[in-house]
Amino acid sequence: MSNRLNALLTLLLPIAWLSAAELVLTIISAGSDRPYVARLGGRILLAELLLAVVVALAWSFIFPGGKSSSARRRLALACGLSVTLGTLTVLANGLPHKVPPGTLPTAAAWGIALALGLGAMLLRRALARRDGTGMALLYEPLLIAVVMIGGYGLLRLRRLPPATLTGAAIWMVLGAAGLLAGLLLSRLPPRPSRWAVLFLPVILATTLGGLAVLLGRTPFPLLPPRSSGPPDLLLVVLDTTRADFAPAASDSAWPTPGLARIAAEGQTFSSCFSTSCWTVPAHASLFTGRLPAAHGTTWNQPHLPEDLPTLAQRLAQAGWRTAGFSANPWIGPAFGFDRGFDLFLEVNADHRPLRPWATAFLPSRLTAPALDLFDDKGGLTLASEALRHLAGDHGRPVFTFLNLLESHLPYLPPRRFRNQVAAAGWSLSRIHALDQNPLAGLAGSAVADDDTRLLRTLYAAEVAYADSLLARILERLSRSGRLDHTIIVVTSDHGENLNDHAPLDHQLGLYDTLVHVPLLIRYPAGVPAGSTENGLVSLASIPRRILQLAGALPGTDEAGAQAPPADQVYFQYARPDPVLDRVRSRLGLDPSPWDRSLDGIRSEDHKWIRSSDGHHMAFDLEADPLEQNNLFHAGMMDEEPWSALAARLEQRLPAGAAAGTGSPSLEMSPEIRQRLRSLGYLD
Template sequence: MRPARGLAPLSAAGLALAAASCGGHPYPELPPAQHVVIVSVDTLRADHLGCYGAASAHTETFDRLAREGVLAEQAVAPAPITLPSHATLLTGLEPWHLGIWHNGLYRLEDRFETLAERLRSEGFETAAFVAGAPLASGSGIEQGFDLFDDAIPDLESAGYEEPSRTAESVTDAAVAWIGSRPGGGRRRFLFVHYYDPHAPYSPPPRYLEDAGGTGGAEGFVAYQGEIAYVDDQLDRLVRALEEHGWLDRTLLVVTADHGEGLMQHGELTHGLFLYDETIRVPLILRYPGLPAGRRIAPVVSLSDVVPTVLEALGLALPEGLDGQSFWRLAQGGNPAREYAFSESRLGSIEYGWAPLRAVRTGEWKFIAAPEPELYDLRRDPGETKNRFETARKTAGWLSEQLERAFARIAPDRPRALDDAELGRLQSLGYFQGGAPGTARPAQGLADPKRMIRVQQQLHIASFEIGQGRYRAAEKRLRELIARDPGNLAARCRLADAWVAMGLLGPAERVLSQALELTKGDPRRSAEVLWRLAGVHRRRGEYDLALRAYEKHDTLVPPSAASIAMRARVLHLAGRTEEALALLEHWLERSPRSTAAWRELARIAEDAGFAGRADEAWRRVLELHPGDTEATRKLARKD
C-alpha cells in the first residue's frame, strides 16, 4: 500500500467561490482559467478507479482529484479505439464526421481544427507529450502543437513489450517542460498521454506485487498494476503543476479514450464491442471554484470536452461542433445533452463482420447490430439481459435517435500502411490480417458477438508471436485455418510467425494462398502483397520484391511509406541513384514527408553521399523537432 498523498488546499479565492454556493443552485461565474492541461490515460476503465467504485484500487491520485473536483459518472467514448476517440477528444467532432474509424488506417485531416490550433491562434503556447504509436506524428493529432514530443522507441529495437514509452518517461518530459515555464505569464495548453494500461500488461514489479500478482501474472491483476503505476506518475505531474505555480490557475481534465474488455462479454482487449467496459470512461475536472466532490449523473461525451474547455477559458465556441459544453453542469446547472453515441467498425474493417453503433442515455443503451441489443442500465449495469424483445417501444425510440445522429457520415478513405506501421499496430492486437478494405454495409454480415471466439484466438496468437512463442502461435493458427479455410487474418498471421522463425518458403506459400482469397478486394490484395514483398526482400529477391511493391502501389494510392520502401529495395539491388531520384521526385510534390526525407538520408548516408544525407537529416529535424535519430546523426558531425 502506498502512503496517502495530499496537495495544498485550494486557494482562498477558490474556497470563497465554493462557499458562495448553496444547495442545488448554480455556482457563481468563475474567472477564466489561465491554462488547461488534458491528461488522457489510454485503455482505462472507469470502474477500475477507486472514485468510480473499485474498492481495492490503488488510485489515490485519481481519487484525490475527484474529491477536489467534479466527476462525470456516465462519460461515454465515441469509439473503443485510440485514434478515433482522441481525435474527438481534441476536436469536439465525432469520428464518423471526421472520417476516422481505426488506428493507422486513417488520420485526422488538416481541414479540421484541433483544440491546440484554436488555442495557439488565441496566443497560447501548446505542447503535447504522447506515449503510444497510434497518436504519433502523422496521425494528425500533432496539429497545432508548438512542441509535439512523441519520442516512442522504434518497435524493432524496443521489442514487443514496449511499442510505446512508459508513463515515467512521458512524465519526465512533461515535468521538465512545466518546470521551465512559471505559472504566470503566457497562457498554455498541455496535453499528456499515458499508454501503460494498454495490452500487453507489464507493470513494474512492485506495482504488480501491490496488485496481488507475481512475475507471471496476466490479465486483471497486471492491468490493475499498470493503473496504479500511472496513478503515481499522474501524482508527479500534478505536483509539478503545484510547485511551479500552475495548479490554481489551471483547468485540469483527466480522462481516457476507452476502456478494456478483460473478457467481459468475451472481449479480451477492446475495439470490437460497445459495452460499458470499453466505452464508459473516467472524466474528472479540477479547477478552483468548481464544487469539490461534485458528481454529475447525466450522460456526457468525450466530444463535449473541447466546448467545455473553451467555455472555461472564456473563449467563444465555434459553430458546427458535435460536442456540447458541460461547464455549467459541472457547477450545478442543467445537462446539455440527453444522448451519447458510439461506433465500432473494427469488426467490419478487420474481419468483414457487421459494424456496430450505440446510443446511450442515463438509463438505457441500444446497440444496432444484426441481432439488436437493448439494456436497462439502472437495473442491469453489467449489460447481461437483452431487453430488445420486451421493450420494443424504447428500442424504436433509441433507434430513431441513432439514425438521426448518423444521418451524415464522412467519406471512408483509409490509407495504406507501411511495414513498420503495420508491425506496430499488430503487436498491439490490431490488423491481424493486414489492413483490409473499408467498412461494409451491415446487411448480411456476421454479428461480432457470434464471432468473438475467432477474434480471441487471433489476439492470443498475435501476443504469442510478439512474445517469441512462434510454435504455439503456429499451432493455434493452423487449427483456426483448418476450421475456417477462408480466414485471411489467420493465414496472414501464420505467415508472420513463419517469417519470424526464418521459414520464408512456407510464409511465401501461405501468402500466395491468401492472395487468392482477396480477389476482387484491391485493398486486401495490397496488404497481402506488402507482406509478400517483405518475404522477397528478406530473401534477397529484390526484383520480385520491387515488382510486388510496385503492384501494391497500383492497387492503393502510393504513400510516402511505400515510396520509401521501393527506394530501399532499389538501393539494396545496387540501383542507388534510381532510389534517390524516386525519393526526390516524391518530395517535390510532398516536401513535408518525414518518412521520405528519413529514407533519403539513410540511403544517401549508406552510399557515402554525406552532404545529401546531412541536408535530409536537417529536413527531418525541421519537420519533427527532437527526432532522436536525426539529432544523433547530425550531432556526430559537430
C-alpha cells in the same frame, strides 16, 4: 607494482570497464528517454564503482601477496568476474521485460552469451601470458563487447521482427569491433610504468558517470511559480482505462491517490461516455468535438482530416503554447494528430533502454521510481517532459496534452508494481506465462477465472502506476504554487472488456465496459470542489468545456456543435477490417459474425445498438447493468423506449454513417506498423 595494488586492480578494473561500457550503451539505446536514463545510469555507475572500491580494498588486504595473488589466479578471478557481470547484464535485460522466463529461445540466448564470454576469457588468458597481468587487465573492452553487447544483440535478434533486425546487427558489429580492438591492443609491448594506464578505466568510468549525472535530467523537476494571466491547461488521457478503475474504489488493493485528489478538489463526471471503443475515433472526437460520423476517422481512414480545426489549433490561435506527449503510435504525427501542437514528443514503448545489471538485483526502494524508465510503456519520460512543458515561458499560457499508454495490453507493470502483484499470491513466472491474447474469448471457450483475476489485477496495477505519475505532476504543481492556476482534465479514450465480454481487449462492441470512461476536472476558479455530475456527458463535449473554462471559446459555437443533448450520448464503431483479418489468421475463425458496423445511443437506463448486419442489441441497464441479456426481438421497434431511441439515433446518425466505406488508407512506416502489431492492432 605491489601485489596488494595488483589485487585491488584485479577486482576494480573489470567493474570499471563494465560500468563505463554499460553506461554508454544504456544511453545509446534510450531514445526519447535519454536525458533521464543518462542521469539514472550515471548514478548507478558511481554507486557500482564505490562498491567495487570497497570490495577491492577488502580483497587486497585479505590476499596481499603470495600464491593467492599470483598473476594467473588474479587473471582468472578478473575474467570470471567479468563473465559473471556480463551475463548478469544479459539476464537483467531479459527477466524484467516481456520475455517469459524458461523459454527455449531465452535460454539459448543466455547460453550463447555465456559461451562467448568464456571464449573471450580463454583468449584473454592466452594474451596475458604474453604481455603480463597488468596489460591483460586492459582487455576488459573485449569481454564487455562480446558478453554484454553480443548477448544484448542476441536477445534483440530473438525479440524483434525482421524490419528492425538492423539494430541488432549493429550491436553484433560493435562486439566484433571490440574483439578486434582487444587483439590489436595485445600486440603493444608492455611498459614499465603502468599505474596511470591501469587506473585509466577507473578515471574514465568516474568521469562518464559524473558527466551523465550533470548533463542528464531529473524526472519531475521543480517548476517556477506562476499565478497571473490565462490559466495553463493539462489534458491527460489515461489510455484504455475503464471508469470503474479510475478512480479506484476506496477499499481497492490498488488505490489511485492522484485521481482521488482531483476528485476531492474538483468535479467528477460519473457518466462520461466515449464516442467509440478504440483509440483513433475517440481521440479524433476529443480533439475536434465531433462524433465519428462527422470527423470520418475510422479503421480504413485513421488520419485526422486536415479541414477540421482541433482543440490545439484553437488554443494556439488564442495565445496558448501547445505541446503533445504520447506513447500511442496512433496518436502522433503518423496520422495527423500532431496538428496544432508546437511540439509533439513520441516515445516508442517497444524500444526500452538497456537496463544496467545492478538494477535487477537491488531492492526497488533504493532506486525507485526512476527505475520505471526501463520497463514502463514510456509514461515516466512523457509525464516528466509534459511537466517541463508546463513550466512554459512566464508570459504565455501553456496547453499540454499527455497520453499515458500504461493500461494498454499487454499488462506488465513496472517491477515495483509487479512485485506487489507477486506479493498478493501470483508468482512472477505465472505473470510472465499468462496468455494475454487480445482476441481471447472469441473462439467460444471461456477464459479461466483464475486467468481473469490475474488479468484484472495486472490491469489495476497498470492504472495505479499511471496514477502515480499523475500524482507526481500534481505534487510538483502544488509545490510551485501553479496547481490552482492550471485547468486539469483527466479522461480516457475507451475502456477494456477484461473478459466481461469477448474479446479481452476493446474491439468488436459498444458495451459500457468499452465506452464508459472517467472524466475529472480540477480548476478552483471554474469547477466546484468535491462535486459530482451524474448526468450523461460525451467525450465529444470536452473540447467545448475546456475552451469555456479557459475563456477561449470562439464567438461561434462550432467547437461544441456536435455535442449531443444531455439526455443521451452516441457512439460508433466502423467495420474493423484489420481486426477481422486477425480473427481469421490468429484464431482460424470465420470473421463474418463481427463483419459489421455499429451505431449506438444510450440514455440513463437504456441502450440501443444498431448493427449493419441486422443483429441489433437492446439493453435495459437498470435491470441488466452488465449488459448480459440482449432484449432485441423483431417486434420491439414499436415498443417504448426502444422506438424513441431508434428514431433519435436514425435522426442523428443515419444508417451507414459509421460504415467506413471509403477506400482504405493504412499506409504507415515499418516502425509504426510494428508498434501497432505489438499492441495487438495489426497482424
